[in-house]
Amino acid sequence: MPSTYILAHMNRETLTFGVAVFGLVWYLAMWSLGLLGCLSARRRYRSRPVFSSSSSQNGYAPGVSILRPLKGLDTNLYENLESTFKQDYPNYEIIFSVADDKDQALNVVNALVARYPQVNVTVIIGEEVVGVNPKVNNLIRSFRKAAHDLLWVLDSGVMVDPGTLSRSVDIFTNTSSSSSKRIGLVHHVPFALIDEAKIGSRLEAAFLNTNHAKMYIAINTVSIDSCVVGKSNLYRRSDIERLNGSLIPIRAQVARRHEAQEYGLPAFGRFLAEDNMIASALWHELGLRHDLSSDVARNVVGNMTFSDYVWRRVRWIRVRKHMVLVATLLEPFTESVMLCLIGLLSVKYLLQMPSWIFVPLHFFLWLAVDFDVYASIGGPGLRLENITSFIIVWFARELLAFPIWLLAIIGNEIVWRGRRYQVLLNGEAKVCSD
Template sequence: MSFSIYIYGFAIALFIFYCGNLLLHIFGITYGKIKLHKKPCLLPRESPLPSVSILKPLMGVDPNLSPNLETFFTMQYPSYELLFCIEDKEDPAVAVVNNLIDKYPKVNAHLYLGGSKVGVNPKINNLNAGYVHAKSDFVMISDSGIRMKEDTLLDMVQHMKDGIALVHQLPFTCDREGFAATFEKIYFGTYQARMYLTADLFGAICHTGMSSLIRRDVLEEVGGLQAFGCYLAEDFFLAKSISEAGWKSAVSSQPAWQNSGICDVTSFQLRLTRWAKLRVAMVPHLIILEPLSECMVLGCLASWAVNVLFQWDALPFYLVHILVWFLSDWIMLSVVQNGPLPFNKFNFVVGWLFREFTGPYLFACALFNPAIRWRERTFKLHWGGIAYETKSRIKS
């Protein structure tokens, strides 16, 4: 008798967890529809727009690097400076940056070479030289693969209301050809968007550092950029420190348009695995919660739960669950895309199934191989997120 009570209790917990995950779809779709793709206000302001220092960490050249960087030179914003940071003086990205600086002499742009050793995080080490020379009260950190629209910076600045110290963008991708590009767009426009938007709606930390705007004085208050060099997931700990200092963060209306010229399934899966390793080290309870939130796994557990609780047939419930999850993700992706998708419904079905079936496998790979490869470097993580490098390149 007591064993049956435990079975029923476990089934009730699973069913509640399942309903909670369904609510995430509703929250993500609704909030995304309200939040995303709003045009920034162009009406005259009582005070001038603040100047922004934009930090761009670069390493290597891909086919889209030059056109991506050029969008930063053509933004419609009254006052900003571009601070390009490259660790290796022989990096071919140096020539790309110099060509653009020559092409747009009226844009305030500078190149900083060599990097500096302030921690194990390669991105922070690369950025620090530019950061110490930044002149504006607002600092934007933007990864090399980001493509900007003319009004993106204006949109981000207008979200920097009183009490807000960090404005960041929902990660998404530009339209590109091939299955790998479809896979990336489906991941960022469904699973990632759902979690990201719901977290922002309820004030949880959801910051990714690929494109974010920060108040310089608040960043200095929490230790400056160098204070986060001991972490690989510097974006999470930066947002956490800002929150603990009493400031809020906000997601801007425009997604971050990732437009890397190198797009293949293997590289992206390695990227997903690396992110999973970081999440587990920072928030250990995700070891249980994250795989249970996957469509196929959760569907199996929920089907068993409803069979125990309501005597419903498990197989039809499971099939309906997959259909509902699939349609919800299609709607979520359409909301984030805000226009026609660059692939047909068949390609979406294939890409969606591939993501759903490989998600739990990639998470398992992250658990059983905790070492993190970042380009040619290897890192180990302690619980809590502090990292150390097994082999260092930059010398102090």
């Protein structure tokens, strides 16, 4: 009996030790990923060139079609759209598209066309319904109308610097890379700007400019798989036309005699996160790689309430759950609060570190890293009006991360632009009947 008790006690001790070691390894791994994002942000964005260095200066400027799908009067719409008229690039056109001829965004477009008559602009009115995704339906005719193979798809909520297109084309056409894979997509990390004092707006900015940016940059630096947000993407129409959204490499499709129902942009109308799926398809089906520009996609958040913020986060977690289940389930364990608990339990058992030292040190360093990322992507002109307010909102965002994730994980329905959808396997969706 005593020997059985001793053996059971040893097994428990071994198991506890193993769990503590695993917890510490996970804690350090997440810190390493965060630091990678921070250092990569410093290297990429703090040395951001002030002037464009386009290949056009060497006599080569491939034509680019800028596609801007519109719906309604988004926050800062005039300035957002105007930023595309001001691109320091000699060979581009702009195509605006709206589903309805009564859309108020047309008034803004007409004002800009009158102000910049030298810019080649086309306005397309009327969508072509190919699926449940309204953005894809809006873009179909623009894709066909575009005069150039190189497309820059920009959300209406995005504002960019004058040299963004020029620098992005430089990256896209760069042939000096040691990688054997051609670049199929150049994208830009989102950077939130606040023009409203609403709590939801501040929470959204705290999320996008710190944790989201840090992880987004880190994952794209490691570059083991596709990780793209579609606010500002540059790719070739000829590449998109070869995709079918299966994420099966073309050679494997031939070997399996896989026959897709649709190819090109219409194939992505069944997905809500079409941006992520297009990027993944370029990566997996065609074997093309992605690259981040040194520019950011500035997004004025606008009047977002607390409820707006919560349900926006819920919406995209529910979509991701059906696209990358394992990564979504692991998400809480990459956040600062849960990691603090994991790290605390591990170091208390292994190193006997007291909690009153570990917890404040953990959050102080985590905040410092996030703030450094914020400063990097914000650029030299960044102004933070109230550091105390930022810290309070940052902590609120961190504390809300797990409850929001929990709310998102237990449901499959979302509301997007006033319509209710049910998210299906692989991120596909169907409209819910009222």
